[in-house]
Structures are given as C-alpha cells and as structure tokens.
Amino acid sequence: MKIKKIFKMALSSIWSNKVRSFLTMLGIIIGISSVIILVSIGEGTKKEVQSQIEGLGTNLITTNIVGKKSKALTLEDIESLKNKASIKYVAPVSTQNQINVKAGTKALETTIESTTKEYSNVSKTNVSKGRFLNERDIENRYYNAVIGQDTAIELFGNINVIGETININGMNFSIVGLLESKGSNMGVSSDDKIIIPLSVYQRVFKDTDIKSFLVEAYSKEKVEEAMGYLQLMLNKKYNNDTDSYKIFDQTSLLNAANESTSSMTTMLTGVAAISLIVGGIGIMNIMLVSVIERTREIGIRKAIGAKRKTILIQFLIESSCISFLGGIIGVSLAFLTCYVLKSGFNTPIVMSLSSVIVAVIFSIVVGIVFGMYPANKASKLNPIEALRVE
Known part of the structure; x- marks a missing residue:
C-alpha cells in the first residue's frame, strides 16, 4: 500500500474522533508551548542582562569593602x-x-x-x-x-x-x-x-x-x-586580608549572569519537558484503545492481504500525526503567549527558530516512540482471532 494512502487513512481516523484526538494532543500542546515560552523568556532575560552589563563597558571594575570590622x-x-x-x-x-x-x-x-x-x-x-x-x-x-x-x-x-x-x-x-x-x-x-x-x-x-x-x-x-x-x-x-574586600570585573559578572540564566532556563525547560512525556503516555494510551476498538478492522485487512509492515506504519503515522499537530498548535500558542507577554507586560523575550524546530521534532519523536508499542501490538494481531471480535 502506498504511503500516501496510509497517510489518508491515518488522518481520516484522527478526524473521525476529533474531540478524543484533541484531548490526546493537549499534553503535547502544553509541553511544546511551555518549553518554547520558557526558553524564549530565558534567552530574553539572558540577552537583557548581557546588554545591561556590556552597556557599562567590559573594562569596568567594581570594588566593595565588606564586613563591619573592615x-x-x-x-x-x-x-x-x-x-x-x-x-x-x-x-x-x-x-x-x-x-x-x-x-x-x-x-x-x-x-x-x-x-x-x-x-x-x-x-x-x-x-x-x-x-x-x-x-x-x-x-x-x-x-x-x-x-x-x-x-x-x-x-x-x-x-x-x-x-x-x-x-x-x-x-x-x-x-x-x-x-x-x-x-x-x-x-x-x-x-x-x-x-x-x-x-x-x-x-x-x-x-x-x-x-x-x-x-x-x-x-x-x-x-x-x-x-x-x-x-x-x-x-x-x-x-x-582578602575577606575585607570584593573586586568584580564586568567579564566575570557577565559570565556569572550567563551561567545563572542558562542553568535556570535548563531547569525550567526540563520541568516543562515532563509534560511532553506525559503527553506521550497519553498518546500511547489512546492508541492502545484504538487498537482494541479496531481489532476487527485490522483482522479484515490482514485477511485480505494487508502486511504486518503496513499496519505498523499506519498506526505509527497516526500517533506521529497526533503528536505533530499537537506540536504545531503548541508552537502557535507559544507565539501568541510570547507576543502578549512582550507587548502587554514588557517581558524580555527572544524566540529563536532553532528552539521551535527542535520542539516540533521532539514532539514527532515522542509520537513515534510512544506509538511504537500500540503499532507493534496491532501489527502482530492474529487475523483469525481478530475476526472473532465483535
């Protein structure tokens, strides 16, 4: 069976269960939008701090006398x-x-x-x-x-x-x-x-x-x-007594600020990425339900000559499409949220194309990884036993 036809069948199956498919996408939508928003805010904050420090000049040195006894x-x-x-x-x-x-x-x-x-x-x-x-x-x-x-x-x-x-x-x-x-x-x-x-x-x-x-x-x-x-x-x-004073140069301050904002961005992005994993589990769950609901259909298709590979690819495409569409909606939501935060609340935001591409690719990978088990289970169904299911 041609890939084009398999794609049409997969999209038709998703469209016939619109509400269920959207609810399945929610985990991916929230995960993708959260990752992009947090990375954008982190990069924006990093750039703003860097601009403020560099605005004072990279050859500035600040000295403070510390300690009450000094x-x-x-x-x-x-x-x-x-x-x-x-x-x-x-x-x-x-x-x-x-x-x-x-x-x-x-x-x-x-x-x-x-x-x-x-x-x-x-x-x-x-x-x-x-x-x-x-x-x-x-x-x-x-x-x-x-x-x-x-x-x-x-x-x-x-x-x-x-x-x-x-x-x-x-x-x-x-x-x-x-x-x-x-x-x-x-x-x-x-x-x-x-x-x-x-x-x-x-x-x-x-x-x-x-x-x-x-x-x-x-x-x-x-x-x-x-x-x-x-x-x-x-x-x-x-x-x-070096404990009596502190000397800071702008380069050290800049490096420290970059490390701090990068660490914070990485931590927040990791937390947001957990929702992508939860979304992937949701996809696996709904695909398993779909396999059970379509057991007889799978049996008929196998009985008339459908190969195991074709069944496997169809279910993988379905899970990937759900994840991909969720990723696209998540990106759109992230763009809208970033626009509101930047224009309405003057939040420093830098949205990079690379973070968007990585997020979308990751959403597809999540769909493939978590769709593998249901797809494999569907492809291994015995046609005779599957035809017995009412």
Whole structure:
C-alpha cells in the first residue's frame, strides 16, 4: 500500500474522533508551548542582562569593602590609583538609601549617591538636560545635584527641573542636571536617585567613609593589570586580608549572569519537558484503545492481504500525526503567549527558530516512540482471532 494512502487513512481516523484526538494532543500542546515560552523568556532575560552589563563597558571594575570590622577607604587611597598606567578613571561612590527629599509641599524617599566628576565616564551615566557634576562642584562644595527622571516627575510633575531647588537632610540643593533614563533593572528603577558631590555628601551626612569605588581600565586587555594594582593597594590597606574586600570585573559578572540564566532556563525547560512525556503516555494510551476498538478492522485487512509492515506504519503515522499537530498548535500558542507577554507586560523575550524546530521534532519523536508499542501490538494481531471480535 502506498504511503500516501496510509497517510489518508491515518488522518481520516484522527478526524473521525476529533474531540478524543484533541484531548490526546493537549499534553503535547502544553509541553511544546511551555518549553518554547520558557526558553524564549530565558534567552530574553539572558540577552537583557548581557546588554545591561556590556552597556557599562567590559573594562569596568567594581570594588566593595565588606564586613563591619573592615575600615573604610579614604579619598587619598583612591586618588593613589589615578597614576597607574592601566587605569583610566577612578570614581568613589558613597550611598544613602531611603533619604527623605522635599520640593515645596511634595516629598519622597529616594537614593542619594555621591561621587566625583569621573563617575559619569566610568558608569556611562549621561544627562539629557543640563550638566553632570564637575570639578568646581567637588572642590568648592557647591550644593548642586543631578536628578533621575522618576524622581523629577515625583517631585515636580515634569522633567523641566533645571534650576529648581530640592531639600536633602535640611540643606537646599540646586538641580544642575537631569539624568538620561535607564529604565528598570530586575524590577528596580535606575531613574529614582539623586547624585550630589562627594565633598558635600561628607559634610551633610557627616560620613567620610568610602566603601565602594569604580575603576575603568584603558581597555579590556588592561583589566587584569588594573585589578593587580587594586589588589596591591587593598592588600596593603587591609594587611592581606582578602575577606575585607570584593573586586568584580564586568567579564566575570557577565559570565556569572550567563551561567545563572542558562542553568535556570535548563531547569525550567526540563520541568516543562515532563509534560511532553506525559503527553506521550497519553498518546500511547489512546492508541492502545484504538487498537482494541479496531481489532476487527485490522483482522479484515490482514485477511485480505494487508502486511504486518503496513499496519505498523499506519498506526505509527497516526500517533506521529497526533503528536505533530499537537506540536504545531503548541508552537502557535507559544507565539501568541510570547507576543502578549512582550507587548502587554514588557517581558524580555527572544524566540529563536532553532528552539521551535527542535520542539516540533521532539514532539514527532515522542509520537513515534510512544506509538511504537500500540503499532507493534496491532501489527502482530492474529487475523483469525481478530475476526472473532465483535
């Protein structure tokens, strides 16, 4: 019997039991759509994290002083790094969270960052209006501030805030710059903050401790050399106690982030793939029922000369078609879900053609593997015994 005719018979059998066939496909539909959606979200998250980290530059180094007993750095410690050949910029950073800021009758709690003029270059922080802090602001302790867009809207209702005054910890600051919007990172807004000169911060908050600073190497190739200078300075400061500080370079952060998101995606995909196995078991179950229901039909076909191979192929095609159609519906559902998540909920999603193809091929393989036993059982039926079945 020609393969084309076997295909027609298999599809006719599926169509004659539409509801049962669809219910059988459900496991495959859910499995395929879940796998594609989770892989797409994982790849989207990975790409977003990678973009954010690379946006800061691959030659950025972050140093944090850890431990309550570790003494803080001084501005002189950090300034000593500026003369090193591999280091382009150094920017100390001191931060206060949830500080009450007022503008007229409005008030909010936000993050206050303090730094020097180099911060703009090191962290790739730009202003959309006005200017960033300069050397005069630092040296003369001018009460100037650069403000994030979310903070500006909360306090003033708009972003035309250059020249406006805000009150921080009882002191008035003049807004000289509006930061470019960077959006949110892991659900936390990057636009809800105020940056003031480090020298002013130390006076207002009476805090001269520096627990963090950023370093930009001249190039990616110079990062290792720059980190060597950092370690020499820190080991001298903390008597070789490496537990007193942590140094991170962007490449390490990028690799760690990629490994983390890849592991999470693999785990979630594995969980979703279990539903494909459950779907395969459903296919095997319904095909066994189909063999029992069509025992007499199989007996008649064998009696008039149908070969075992033909019966085997027909049932395998039926199970594969159920699985394949389930896979196609699952892919369509995944596309629709990803579109809704991306456009409606701003979820980072990257759907690759390779993941779709692999998912569909896997669904067909599931149909063949789990359809093998029922097909083999049907092909081995004794025609005489099969004809006796009512």
